[in-house]
Amino acid sequence: MAIRKILQLGDETLRKKSFTVNEINEKTIQLLDDMKDTLDKAQGAGLAAVQVGVLRRIFIVDVDEGFFEFINPEIISTSGEQYGIEGCLSVKGKWGDVKRPYKVTIKAQNRKGEYFTITAKDFFAKAICHEYDHLEGIVYVDKADNLRSEQ
């Protein structure tokens, strides 16, 4: 278990597309554990592997509904709309307003390699969409209005 360094906007790795995880091995588990420690310390709602410099399709989300690990996630469907404030651990001290789906259904693998499907709404859906974007090299500032330094 260890805290990893979170890359900041301007680091070109954040703009790269993450690769599929072909095998969930000890290194993957270590990465997931480290990501959780890193997220806990930073007190964030989510973290993608690329944010700690690992270009793999993995992210974690820690919200009221619980703590979730997503490996090789696929967004199955989205519906509705929400618009509201977002921040990112890779864009320290900034916030902006982003339009997201209100509801999202996502399929992914857990650390045992088992597939699961979950439907999230509201803030949970927002967090999933934000983290999923990271896997595509998208940072929320690309989509945000009113980017500002005050929450």
Ligand code: ZN
């Ligand atoms: Zn982010």
